[in-house]
Amino acid sequence: MSIVDERAFYHAPVMLQECLDALNIKADGTYSDCTLGGGGHSYAIANKLNSSGTLHAFDRDEEAVAYATKRLAGVAPKFIVHPVRFGELKNEIPANTLDGILYDLGISSHQVDDSERGFTFVGNNPLDLRMDRREGVSAQDWLCNVDADTLAAALRKNADMDRAFKLATRLVEMASEIKRENREILPSDMKSAVESVFPDKRREVNGLLARVFQAIRMEVNGELKEIEDSLRAAVDCLKVGGRLVVMSYHSVEDRCVKETAAEFERACICPENLPVCMCGGNHQRLRKVNRKPILPTNEEIANNSRARSAKLRVYERV
Numbered sequence: 361m362s363i364v365d366e367r368a369f370y371h372a373p374v375m376l377q378e379c380l381d382a383l384n385i386k387a388d389g390t391y392s393d394c395t396l397g398g399g400g401h402s403y404a405i406a407n408k409l410n411s412s413g414t415l416h417a418f419d420r421d422e423e424a425v426a427y428a429t430k431r432l433a434g435v436a437p438k439f440i441v442h443p444v445r446f447g448e449l450k451n452e453i454p455a456n457t458l459d460g461i462l463y464d465l466g467i468s469s470h471q472v473d474d475s476e477r478g479f480t481f482v483g484n485n486p487l488d489l490r491m492d493r494r495e496g497v498s499a500q501d502w503l504c505n506v507d508a509d510t511l512a513a514a515l516r517k518n519a520d521m522d523r524a525f526k527l528a529t530r531l532v533e534m535a536s537e538i539k540r541e542n543r544e545i546l547p548s549d550m551k552s553a554v555e556s557v558f559p560d561k562r563r564e565v566n567g568l569l570a571r572v573f574q575a576i577r578m579e580v581n582g583e584l585k586e587i588e589d590s591l592r593a594a595v596d597c598l599k600v601g602g603r604l605v606v607m608s609y610h611s612v613e614d615r616c617v618k619e620t621a622a623e624f625e626r627a628c629i630c631p632e633n634l635p636v637c638m639c640g641g642n643h644q645r646l647r648k649v650n651r652k653p654i655l656p657t658n659e660e661i662a663n664n665s666r667a668r669s670a671k672l673r674v675y676e677r678v
């Protein structure tokens with residue numbers, strides 16, 4: 361496919377109006393969209409800014425960067441693309457300069473739908489699962505070199521999988537058989553491994569496979585560490601009163617967002633066993649804007665099934 365093919369890149373931005381409201385956009389402000397993707401959220405943010413405003417955008421996927429840069433050409437604000445991991449935020453954006461930061465976590469419809477990218481088990485293209493194919497280790501290579509304990513830990517941590525050790529042992533055996541055959545691991549191989557460990561759950565095999573793919577994808581892209589590093593940097597990059605807006609799509613991602621943000625919601629950072637506060641009690645740097653996460657409407661879910669698991673958390677820098 362052409363790197364900027366219009367139809368092949370379609371990604372419907374999830375909870376678009378809710379994200380714009382949460383960012384509380386000032387027309388001359390400075391914002392960062394840390395997950396540019398197809399540029400849906402960025403385009404809408406840019407349309408709320410005037411020529412004194414600035415929009416920074418991050419993506420580690422070169423196809424997303426090429427497509428969205430073209431889509432946003434000619435917008436009013438200064439548009440600065442950072443084609444790097446959002447874990448690099450602190451090296452790219454000076455402290456106390458942003459009025460709002462958006463994260464729309466995970467992968468885009470384009471990455472899933474383009475079977476050549478090796479993200480999907482629909483079709484039967486070799487697994488890759490990297491957002492940036494120029495760096496890191498593909499899912500193929502990772503599976504061929506990982507031990508069962510490490511893989512089981514990844515299945516539990518990244519996807520709350522049951523029977524994780526049994527499945528990991530089977531996947532490691534499978535990867536070494538395939539390596540001996542000198543061919544690539546295919547989704548059909550993964551499916552056979554999952555079916556052999558969950559013979560009683562044949563009807564749920566696609567759901568199980570989706571969680572296995574999620575766990576391996578999160579590992580090869582270092583996703584949880586990226587989120588933690590970037591959210592910690594985001595707190596420094598925001599001006600007082602600036603908004604941190606984060607949309608996650610599954611419980612492991614959401615837990616990581618909630619726990620990382622919680623580090624900055626406490627005024628007192630003393631160890632719990634200290635009888636009196638010794639830290640001064642003035643360490644709070646984030647406050648929740650909404651007590652509970654914002655969820656998509658039923659109407660949005662009916663129109664875009666990808667929205668069904670989305671949760672939007674909104675914080676303000678204090």
Ligand SMILES: C[S@@+](CC[C@H](N)C(=O)[O-])C[C@H]1O[C@@H](n2cnc3c(N)ncnc32)[C@H](O)[C@@H]1O
Nearest residue numbers: 373395397398399400401419420421445446464
């Ligand atoms: C859900 S999509 C974003 C879609 C976008 N909001 C839109 O409206 O088109 C997530 C994007 O974030 C990118 N991404 C995920 N993790 C990243 C990271 N750690 N650093 C940079 N980009 C990342 C992915 O490559 C993907 O393009």
